[in-house]
Amino acid sequence: PQDREENDPEKGLRVSDKGFLNTAVIHSQITYIDGEAGVLRYRQVGYPIEQLALHSSHLETGYLLIYGALPSKAQLKLFESEVMHHSIVHADAENFFRSFRYDAHPMAMLTSAFAYLGSYYSEANPSLQGQNLFTKSDPASLANMDKQIYRLIGKATTLAAMAYRVRQGRDFVTPPSGLSYTGQFLYQMDHLGQEDYRPSPVLEKALDVLFLLHADHELNASATTVLQTGSSLVDPYSAIAAGCASLYGPLHGGANEAVIRMLISIGSPENVPAFLEAVKKREKVLSGFGHRVYKTSDPRSFIIRKTADEVFKVTGKDELLETAMALHDAAIKDDYFVSRRLAPNVDFWSGLIYRAMGFPYDFFPVLFAVPRVVGWLAHWRQMMLQEGGVKIWRPRQIYVGAAKRDYVPTEKRE
Numbered sequence: 006p007q008d009r010e011e012n013d014p015e016k017g018l019r020v021s022d023k024g025f026l027n028t029a030v031i032h033s034q035i036t037y038i039d040g041e042a043g044v045l046r047y048r049q050v051g052y053p054i055e056q057l058a059l060h061s062s063h064l065e066t067g068y069l070l071i072y073g074a075l076p077s078k079a080q081l082k083l084f085e086s087e088v089m090h091h092s093i094v095h096a097d098a099e100n101f102f103r104s105f106r107y108d109a110h111p112m113a114m115l116t117s118a119f120a121y122l123g124s125y126y127s128e129a130n131p132s133l134q135g136q137n138l139f140t141k142s143d144p145a146s147l148a149n150m151d152k153q154i155y156r157l158i159g160k161a162t163t164l165a166a167m168a169y170r171v172r173q174g175r176d177f178v179t180p181p182s183g184l185s186y187t188g189q190f191l192y193q194m195d196h197l198g199q200e201d202y203r204p205s206p207v208l209e210k211a212l213d214v215l216f217l218l219h220a221d222h223e224l225n226a227s228a229t230t231v232l233q234t235g236s237s238l239v240d241p242y243s244a245i246a247a248g249c250a251s252l253y254g255p256l257h258g259g260a261n262e263a264v265i266r267m268l269i270s271i272g273s274p275e276n277v278p279a280f281l282e283a284v285k286k287r288e289k290v291l292s293g294f295g296h297r298v299y300k301t302s303d304p305r306s307f308i309i310r311k312t313a314d315e316v317f318k319v320t321g322k323d324e325l326l327e328t329a330m331a332l333h334d335a336a337i338k339d340d341y342f343v344s345r346r347l348a349p350n351v352d353f354w355s356g357l358i359y360r361a362m363g364f365p366y367d368f369f370p371v372l373f374a375v376p377r378v379v380g381w382l383a384h385w386r387q388m389m390l391q392e393g394g395v396k397i398w399r400p401r402q403i404y405v406g407a408a409k410r411d412y413v414p415t416e417k418r419e
């Protein structure tokens with residue numbers, strides 16, 4: 006119809022790009038991905054993920070992502086101690102977690118908990134203060150921003166552990182001091198009253214590597230959601246809650262759980278060929294393979310595969326490992342997958358590690374969301390401090406509904 010908006014030459018060109026397949030919404034210096042070559046680097050065309058996984062830690066890499074450079078020794082010490090200092094949550098949070106049903110999904114609890122947390126910190130809430138609180142030119146505003154960053158990273162593990170303990174029907178544990186970020190996280194989940202309890206250093210390190218690998222991945226759905234939400238100048242807790250909600254969806258944070266369910270359904274290596282035939286007939290999907298950006302192996306998958314071996318030395322081999330290896334080895338040689346450039350992604354092996362460590366399957370997305378907090382914050386901080394200030398993200402649509410028509414009074418309608 007003539008009066009449809011997109012046909013109005015006065016309104017200029019409008020591009021239709023469902024799912025943002027080809028739309029860049031920001032200039033970013035945080036993460037670089039070359040999907041054709043299977044390359045992932047953090048901070049500009051900077052540090053290769055393989056080097057960081059080998060030598061860095063999740064918190065050091067978090068600092069790099071957020072502030073743009075590796076910290077000095079003193080900066081790292083301060084950052085770690087601020088994050089750990091802020092790991093304790095208000096005692097009322099116990100009542101909040103206790104208000105959930107006994108079988109509430111941990112991601113539902115974590116998502117709500119981030120928003121709940123925001124209700125405590127009015128100094129981070131521009132709606133209450135009536136202005137953008139975070140500007141580059143003002144040191145006090147930067148210090149305020151840093152504080153929210155420490156809090157969100159520090160409390161993420163505590164909130165996640167509380168969600169875990171609610172599901173287990175256990176009392177909550179105060180975050181311990183003197184442990185690493187993943188050490189205190191494991192402690193808060195696994196502590197059952199033994200005074201000198203310490204998590205296994207191998208599992209603590211493996212989880213730290215997994216956290217680092219999940220710290221950021223450019224403008225995926227959840228990072229985009231954080232920015233879209235944050236662009237209204239809402240407080241960072243609400244923006245992170247929105248990102249967490251986006252990650253909760255099975256197309257984003259749920260694939261490693263799908264891998265485990267797939268491996269269980271295959272059952273044993275001799276059933277792999279029949280399963281692959283079913284995939285080729287499109288009756289099944291090979292979970293943990295394929296990626297929108299990577300058209301070769303996801304570089305993180307190699308590191309996770311190695312980490313899995315370290316973990317199995319402590320936990321014993323997962324009984325699904327043989328099937329996973331048979332499936333992996335057959336698929337990477339199979340023409341169907343090779344011709345479509347479908348290779349293992351980050352989720353193919355990570356679920357096996359989490360399963361071996363004893364995490365329930367519905368906790369897997371939480372283990373993705375907690376480390377991703379640093380990436381979300383890096384994107385949020387970059388946007389808030391960008392030259393020219395923040396512009397609200399308000400995409401346009403192409404209207405395809407009815408043309409103008411006149412209202413018909415109810416009594417005259419059929």
Ligand code: ACO
Pocket residue numbers: 256257258260284289290291292293294295296297298345347350351352
């Ligand atoms: N198993 C079987 N076939 C597949 C798979 C798969 N895992 N992935 C893609 N294909 C096929 C498609 O059917 C299509 O075949 P066709 O050309 O004959 O029609 C072809 O490969 C191209 O795939 P697309 O669907 O166009 O790829 P897209 O980029 O849209 O999807 C996605 C990427 C969603 C990751 C997809 O590969 C998939 O569903 N993989 C399994 C789920 C998974 O592991 N997700 C985790 C991704 S990583 C992350 O989010 C952290």
